[in-house]
Amino acid sequence: MERLSATMDGSLESGSLLRKLYATDASEYQEMPLAVAFPRHEQDVQKLIQLAARHRVGLIPRTAGTSLAGQVVGSGIVVDLGRHMNRITSLDPTLHRVRVQPGVIRNELNRFLQHHGLLFGPETSTANRAMIGGMVGNNSCGSNSIIYGSTREHLISARGFLSDGSEVTFGPLSPAEFASKCAGPDSLETRIYQHCRRLLSPERNRSLIRTHYPKATIPRRNTGYALDMLMDSSALDPASGKPFNFCQLVAGSEGTLFFGVEFELNCCPLPPSESALLCAHFVSVDEALRATQLALPLKPFAVELIDRHILNATKRNLEQSQNRFFIEGDPGAILAIDIRRDREVLVLDALSGLVETLKAAGLGYHFPILTGPDQECVWALRRAGQGLMSNIPGDAKPREVVEDTAVDVRDLPSYIAEFDSIMVEKHKIECVYYAHAGTGELHTRPLFNLKTAAGVKMFRSVAEDIAKLVRKFNGSLSGEHGDGRLRGEFILVGQPSTSFPSRYECMAPISGDGKRISS
Ligand SMILES: Cc1cc2nc3c(=O)[nH]c(=O)nc-3n(C[C@H](O)[C@H](O)[C@H](O)COP(=O)(O)OP(=O)(O)OC[C@H]3O[C@@H](n4cnc5c(N)ncnc54)[C@H](O)[C@@H]3O)c2cc1C
Structure with missing residues (x-):
């Protein structure tokens, strides 16, 4: 060394x-x-x-x-890579493309793009420190994913190294370009393309992938390698209108396939200038989830659920208690529905229409609409609430273990009901709920006392139970945080033994000797 x-x-x-x-x-x-x-x-x-x-x-x-x-x-x-490899290397404002090194911070990229009327859409709650390399690695997305999707959708090309040290650039390929890559000189890169063709052309494999991957209607799907996205290309399926792009797989591969040194990203025009936030109050999480489905046709920028535990955690905090001015009574959950349009009147029209719809459906009891800087108070409250939850007195703390599952948004109410009964009836533990409700993503952090052997045992048991539940709903073990060490072993839970080989196994030849770049 x-x-x-x-x-x-x-x-x-x-x-x-x-x-x-x-x-x-x-x-x-x-x-x-x-x-x-x-x-x-x-x-x-x-x-x-x-x-x-x-x-x-x-x-x-x-x-x-x-x-x-x-x-x-x-x-x-x-x-x-954050210390030195953190430059924005070029911008093409006409094509809306920017090239960056992995260590560029997401919010800093957007401060730069703003001067050109552009934006890198995907965000995370950590956007003031999370960097593009990590966002690509985890295929990150945030509360605005209803509009902007995840990082994968904005990754045009990626330049970097494979596990043998050879340099490659992955980007969009027509069927002819894909065929020529497959016929290239013997190299790890060529073998990757050949392997993809062998793996993803046979109808049997394609059908197994379609059946056993999360439902196609779930936009947040960060479980395993995204073979389902990769195979949707005209090089492998003449009916597809999309180019073959190995970047589909690089995004979300968590550093296990490829070491990126430069990423080319798609940028979007800045969002409409006018916005307002409806903070609808509900007696229960279940009621809020049913209301979510009525909000979606308005194409909101975000539909975020904040439950009673998070709201309560902000009560005793001096700074956050001032941000609670819009809360009435003791709601079981609040839905923050973010609507943006080019004119204020259109925003307010859309929101008052939604309030009428919710009232007619008998959902909700208080409907404050926040405009201007007041909106940021709600997001600040939500962000702070998550952190403050960790300060609750006692040894039982909310833990990341099943904090990132996603199901079809229409399945969310029944999924949560079963989730709750596993937690409360079987394990006798309380859960904190906050959700990107508009995309079927649930952030739940059960309270565990990891200082006891029983708490540690329960931690594992909860992980296993929820993996089975997610499988039952054909959902995704991770909606945005990725599998990592936490969820990798559960990817195959509930899959029939005759089904596709493990999503990791089937990519092993790509990372050389079946070994991943990442340990
Ligand atoms: C409080 C909190 C809130 C969060 N909220 C969100 C959220 O709203 N949405 C969300 O999606 N995530 C969220 N996250 C998770 C995390 O912040 C995101 O996944 C983030 O994008 C990771 O960025 P990072 O720079 O920290 O990456 P890291 O953690 O450093 O790395 C992430 C992955 O990318 C890989 N990687 C990094 N650079 C490269 C490279 N050059 N080539 C190949 N692989 C690479 C790493 O090996 C790793 O597997 C949250 C985390 C916390 C702590």
Whole structure:
């Protein structure tokens, strides 16, 4: 390692304090890495990959390290791209395309794009620190995903390295270009295209994928490799109008297939200038979820559910208690419905129409409409509530274990009812609910006391039970946070043994020797 470090312009460090700092992300996991690298440029990255391949050591690409499922925790070398590889390399304002290095922070990218009337749509609650490399790795998205989708939909091309250190660029390919890639000289890149063709052309495999992947109506689907997205291309199916693009798979592959050094992203025009927020109050989570379906035809930018636990957590906080001015009584849940249009009158028309619809359906009891800076108070309250929940007194704390499941939005009420009965009746634990309700995504954090053996046992048992429940609804174990170490083992739960090989196994040849880049 010392010899390699001397040849790098960046650094490779193995001091125990630094390794300890990089032994965690935002998940429950902790593991000491062998070393931490800070590459200064892509040649440094290539050298690291060659070293890792020679010594069969895992490399863990890392940007801000805010992953919630242990994606950047491991025993290999953590490669921090945020320190030096953080430049916006070019912008094509006509084509609405921007190229960035992995360490560019999402909100900083948008501050730059704003001057050109553009926006990188996908967001996360961590957008003030999450970086594009990590957003691609996890296929991130946030409350505005009803409009902008996830990072995958905006990734045009990606340049980087495969596990043997060879440089590749993945981007859109016509059927003829795909055929020519498959006929290329013998290399890992060529084998990738050949493997995709072999795997995704036979109708039997395509049909198994369609059957066993989450329902096509679930937009948030971050479980396993996105073979279902990859196979939807004219190179493999003449009926598809889409080009073949391996980026479909790179997004959400959590650093296991490819080490990106530059990403080309699609940008969107800035959103309509006028907005308002309806904060409809409901007596229960179930009632709020039924109301969600009535809001969706208005094409809201966000439909976010905040439950009583989160609202209560903000009561004793000095700053957040001032943001509670719009809350009436003790709602079981509030739906924040964000509507944007070009003119204020259109926003208010849409929202008052929705209020009438909700009242006619007997859903909700209070319907404040917030405009101007008041809207930000609601989002601040929601963001803070999640954090404040962790400060509740006692050893039982809300834990990330089944915090990111997604089902068809129409299944959400019955899914939550069954979810609740598993938690309350079987495990006798309380749950905190907050949801990107408009997209069928539920963030639930059951309260566990992980200081006791019984609490740890229950943690695992809950993970298993919910994996089975998600399977029953043909949902996705992860809607946005990714599988990581937390969910990887549950991807196949409930799949018939005759079905497709594991979504990880079937991609093994791509990452060389069946070994992933990431450890
Ligand atoms: C409080 C909180 C709220 C959150 N809210 C959201 C949310 O609303 N929506 C959401 O989607 N997520 C959310 N997350 C999860 C996380 O913030 C996002 O997934 C985020 O986009 C990760 O970015 P990062 O820079 O921290 O990536 P990291 O955690 O550093 O990495 C993420 C993955 O990308 C891989 N990776 C990084 N760089 C590269 C590269 N160059 N090449 C290949 N792979 C690479 C890593 O190996 C890893 O697998 C939340 C997390 C927290 C703690």
